[in-house]
Amino acid sequence: xxxxxxxxxxxxxxxxxxxxxxxxxxxxxxxxxxxxxxxxxxxxxxxxxxxxxxxxxxxxxxxxxxxxxxxxxxxxxxxxxxxxxxxxxxxxxxxxxxxxxxxxxxxxxxxxxxxxxxxxxxxxxxxxxxxxxxxxxxxxxxxxxxxxxxxxxxxxxxxxxxxxxxxxxxxxxxxxxxxxxxxxxxxxxxxxxxxxxxxxxxxxxxxxxxxxxxxxxxxxxxxxxxxxxxxxxxxxxxxxxxxxxxxxxxxx
Amino acid sequence: xxxxxxxxxxxxxxxxxxxxxxxxxxxxxxxxxxxxxxxxxxxxxxxxxxxxxxxxxxxxxxxxxxxxxxxxxxxxxxxxxxxxxxxxxxxxxxxxxxxxxxxxxxxxxxxxxxxxxxxxxxxxxxxxxxxxxxxxxxxxxxxxxxxxxxxxxxxxxxxxxxxxxxxxxxxxxxxxxxxxxxxxxxxxxxxxxxxxxxxxxxxxxxxxxxxxxxxxxxxxxxxxxxxxxxxxxxxxxxxxxxxxxxxxxxxxxxxxxxxxxxxxxxxxxxxxxxxxxxxxxxxxxxxxxxxxxxxxxxxxxxxxxxxxxxxxxxxxxxxxxxxxxxxxxxxxxxxxxxxxxxxxxxxxxxxxxxxx
Ligand SMILES: Cc1ncc(C[n+]2csc(CCOP(=O)(O)OP(=O)(O)O)c2C)c(N)n1
Ligand code: SF4
Numbered sequence: 099x100x101x102x103x104x105x106x107x108x109x110x111x112x113x114x115x116x117x118x119x120x121x122x123x124x125x126x127x128x129x130x131x132x133x134x135x136x137x138x139x140x141x142x143x144x145x146x147x148x149x150x151x152x153x154x155x156x157x158x159x160x161x162x163x164x165x166x167x168x169x170x171x172x173x174x175x176x177x178x179x180x181x182x183x184x185x186x187x188x189x190x191x192x193x194x195x196x197x198x199x200x201x202x203x204x205x206x207x208x209x210x211x212x213x214x215x216x217x218x219x220x221x222x223x224x225x226x227x228x229x230x231x232x233x234x235x236x237x238x239x240x241x242x243x244x245x246x247x248x249x250x251x252x253x254x255x256x257x258x259x260x261x262x263x264x265x266x267x268x269x270x271x272x273x274x275x276x277x278x279x280x281x282x283x284x285x286x287x288x289x290x291x292x293x294x295x296x297x298x299x300x301x302x303x304x305x306x307x308x309x310x311x312x313x314x315x316x317x318x319x320x321x322x323x324x325x326x327x328x329x330x331x332x333x334x335x336x337x338x339x340x341x342x343x344x345x346x347x348x349x350x
Numbered sequence: 351x352x353x354x355x356x357x358x359x360x361x362x363x364x365x366x367x368x369x370x371x372x373x374x375x376x377x378x379x380x381x382x383x384x385x386x387x388x389x390x391x392x393x394x395x396x397x398x399x400x401x402x403x404x405x406x407x408x409x410x411x412x413x414x415x416x417x418x419x420x421x422x423x424x425x426x427x428x429x430x431x432x433x434x435x436x437x438x439x440x441x442x443x444x445x446x447x448x449x450x451x452x453x454x455x456x457x458x459x460x461x462x463x464x465x466x467x468x469x470x471x472x473x474x475x476x477x478x479x480x481x482x483x484x485x486x487x488x489x490x491x492x493x494x495x496x497x498x499x500x501x502x503x504x505x506x507x508x509x510x511x512x513x514x515x516x517x518x519x520x521x522x523x524x525x526x527x528x529x530x531x532x533x534x535x536x537x538x539x540x541x542x543x544x545x546x547x548x549x550x551x552x553x554x555x556x557x558x559x560x561x562x563x564x565x566x567x568x569x570x571x572x573x574x575x576x577x578x579x580x581x582x583x584x585x586x587x588x589x590x591x592x593x594x595x596x597x598x599x600x601x602x603x604x605x606x607x608x609x610x611x612x613x614x615x616x617x618x619x620x621x622x623x624x625x626x627x628x629x630x631x632x633x634x635x636x637x638x639x640x641x642x643x644x645x646x647x648x649x650x651x652x653x654x655x656x657x658x659x660x661x662x663x664x665x666x667x668x669x670x671x672x673x674x675x676x677x678x679x680x681x682x683x684x685x686x687x688x689x690x691x692x693x694x695x696x697x698x699x700x701x702x703x704x705x706x
Contacts, residue, residue, distance in 0.1 A: 103690050142550065144549035146547045158557045161555065162555055163550050163555055163556070164548070164555050164556045165547070166547050166557075166558040167445075167557070167559035167561060168411065168414070169437055172411035176411050176412070176418070177414045178401075178412055179373070179415025179418075180415040180416065180418065180419045180547060182373055182412070183372065183399065184421070184547075187549055204404050204407070204408060205404070231581060331468075
């Protein structure tokens, strides 16, 4: 019998626990990408992740690295506190869209504007996952959620917020890219972006963020396959992929 | 030892950095802004961290991160700012992280005013925090104690892996007095390495968290916290007595912080007019010197509580005396510090109530 070839083994930075995420959820994919990058950069023993409030609150169950669980929205402040206290550490703030784009807008804006030398992984799934599918600040116009049962009406509920575009305007941000995980090709692009972000942090260049458009089949009430289609067709249309900022903060 | 004239807020800052504070985070608010201003100069001089934050909500979370990384860190604020920090304080307690938080209290509720007050006693000792939270709450009554308590706070915080809280007020923050500047504390910078997020090099990962989904686990953790609190109650109660030696004391005044200084003068004045008055000054507001106050209640000595609020510590005194003696109260509010004369008049009033 032909032996199956192991294409990608489990990264060292990840343990072998079975993840609690729903089938087809983007969180697990991005965890794995982060872990692979941590391995490749050899930073496992000086890495600290911040787990947010949201479905990824238990991200630390899966990583073989130090982790700090933060209050809802405050992950960039916690990350900055750690980074200021121990600048030799590589610090990742991992956040969902409710966490980062609603309750935590002040912290993310000021971390970016200060050029805080941390990396933010922003999982944009256009919904509040953990609390059961309420409208997120990133929920698309017309998208149904448990608190927009007729679809999001911007006249009442405002517009979906484009965080990458917004933070790119700030002079303190160093590198901002939006990616997705809908295909192996897109996964590879996400990995490249995350790697670049951590490399820039290692060089001390300042605030970096990768926004990942990520499926939440459970709360979108879609099959995993249709959820990927929703990202590709609906989300990418409103949230274009690409690099929004890539320039040194200081020229000295 | 060198003595210098200092503002209370500056003494608090200098005390903290001599106690080993490596990171200061803060947001401007009167009447404590001098702490941040002082730190913005002194911390960089010492190669340490100063950061002016975007809000108090954020501040407490910078502190949460730095404390989790195992370094000595602090913040200071005044009443409304401390209200904004409550969620974070609960997380700090829940994740068992040592740090120092100081409140230079002003008048409230709401925006209130910027005058000295003691109206945040309840918030400090019983919490605006969610969950079963306790912190050691130290109440200085001089600029010297602003320095001393801040300097000692980190050892105390690390002893219990719990935040330590200093409850001052606008008068203590703003007034100038001579301070004996004790030297920089020696401490082991690796003391917290066994649990802090220092990077998982040659060890298992460290996780700082306060979430316990399983009810049994949550209860077990709360039992653990209670055991810690019990130990604090056993070991950390601090108080001071003045003129309380005689058995047949006529009246005991209980006051803390700035109010205790006025009351000390009132005790002298009362004694000059033949009343055997004494003062008990709680130094830790939590744990509260319950047993010490009960000693006087057992002897039926009437008690007058004096505060710069409408009667907050009063409730702890009432709990301590268990109805065994008369407890009277005198309070003035936010910026109106009572004179010794006023307290004396009130004391005569109290004595009348017990037929003396
Ligand atoms: C202060 C506070 N407010 C509200 C909550 C409840 N809460 C928990 S998770 C969550 C939403 C998380 O959504 P998101 O950030 O989009 O992450 P996801 O679960 O989708 O990954 C909310 C509102 C909380 N834990 N704390
Ligand atoms: S609810 Fe959504 S975000 Fe949460 S684990 Fe399930 S699929 Fe993922």
